[in-house]
Amino acid sequence: MSESKLTEQLKRLRKLSGSPSARILEKLIERQGNDRVMSKSTIQDKFSGKSRPKAVHVLALVQACGEYAASIGVELQPEELSVQTWLARVAALDEPPSKSATTTPAQVASTSAPTTEESSEGTHLEQMIPPLLNAGMTQVAKLVREGSGKPLEEWLPATLAAMSRAGMNDEEAQKVAIRASASQAVKILVELELYGDEDAANRYFLNYLSRQSPHQIPKLLVALRMDNSEAAPYYADRVIDTLSGKNRDIATRDDLAAIIRSLRAAHLRRDADNLLEGVGKYAWPRAALKTAAEFPEDFLGDREKILYSAGEAGPKRLALFFHALIESPISGMAPDQVLLHLFTGVGAKNADSAAEALTQLGLHEAASQLLLWRDKT
Known part of the structure; x- marks a missing residue:
């Protein structure tokens, strides 16, 4: 040229x-x-x-x-x-x-x-600066510009906190923030808490958790638990509940099975079991069934934990799973086996009350199958 x-x-x-x-x-x-x-x-x-x-x-x-x-x-x-x-x-x-x-x-x-990753990050930084200048936040714009090539935890918390206080859209900043390693993410969260901006910290936590690859989740969980700050344990306790859908904070991820396997690979067995139970109790039924289907049929295995927990959660939860099975069968999951594990979660002692609740919901067939299962148990 x-x-x-x-x-x-x-x-x-x-x-x-x-x-x-x-x-x-x-x-x-x-x-x-x-x-x-x-x-x-x-x-x-x-x-x-x-x-x-x-x-x-x-x-x-x-x-x-x-x-x-x-x-x-x-x-x-x-x-x-x-x-x-x-x-x-x-x-x-x-x-x-x-x-x-x-x-x-x-x-x-x-x-x-630049590398592809550096170029992508640079593009997001470039797109952050004009709105900051237009809003009169020249010092923050300077902080962003000078942050290029520096560790994210050195400049990003102050930027996110300032944009949050100003009521600005921080989408581009969040795109940069989710590139942080697990240890960096913890530092960013802690700094945001120190700035007193819980909204910005919560938004970053949810964005980071929803967009990380499965193998990053154990690293984040451990990094939070190993940090000595007051804020870190709070976020560590929220990781599993958030992923399971307990609080409906993020959309249900379609790779929950991979996350569970990553937790097991990191010897975080308790967390893997808690996530399995949480998926059964709180995730959208269709997503929970698809996650269960990714595990092999195995006595007291991961598939069973999800379905057992769903049945244990009560008649309304059971009804949602029954509807999901009727609407669209899950490949690799025999409906009768799914119902067996769901009914096991309900338990023979609770079968009568659960069947009555199912009948009131108009699910007569499910109620009959539950009572039939109880009589055979």
Whole structure:
């Protein structure tokens, strides 16, 4: 790619952004940090093609144009402001005529091109900054900008707490926050609690728990239990209840069986058993049945624990499972075997009262099957 073509692309972005003046761009770039400061004349040179564009200058101009566009209500497509795209364009520049040039396109690509994960995080950070500037939260915007490449726990708690107090949407910040490791997530939670913002802490906890892969759940649970802060045990106690659906805090995950296996692999047997019971008692019946189906039929095994707990939870819960079975059978689960385990949870002593409750709910067949099971027991 020629320098003139890159210059044209920069000029096009400037026009799409609302044609900010060089003076305005200079002020916006000043906020990005000392390593990006550009004079008004240097900015004019970059747009006129008088000087070779460097990666740091191109990224500074792109970010400034994006901030200006947001400030005047101009919506740009994400690809127009993509760090990865602009770095690729700089890397694709033709070799300069001078042999004494110190930076080649290949060097730019090898030293500046971000990984996919870094690029994704950078995009979220870029999208966080314009709303903060528009809301007059320049110090928080600076904190976010300077946070790039730093450990999340060093700057993210203050950012989340500030956005929460201001009543701002923190979706982009949450997308960055869920990338934290288990130990980092605990530090972020504890810091948010220290800021006195329980709402922000709770929102982060639920987002993190709902989006982590199954093998991360044991790590989070253990990290919370090993932390010495006052807040950590509270969140540790909530992990299993939240995953099971007891409090309806998050949507029922479709990989509960994988989470249970991960807990067992980490020798967290009690937590695995508690989650099995919780799934039976609280998860949506269809999800609970699908989770049970992922475990083999085994006396007092994981499948049985889920179904037994569902029956133990009472007639209304039993009725929901019966409806779910009627509406759509679960592959790999024989209905008669499912009912057997559900009835075992009800127990022979409670069969009469449960059958009566089922009858009142209009489930006469289920009531009859329950009484028949009791008579054979």
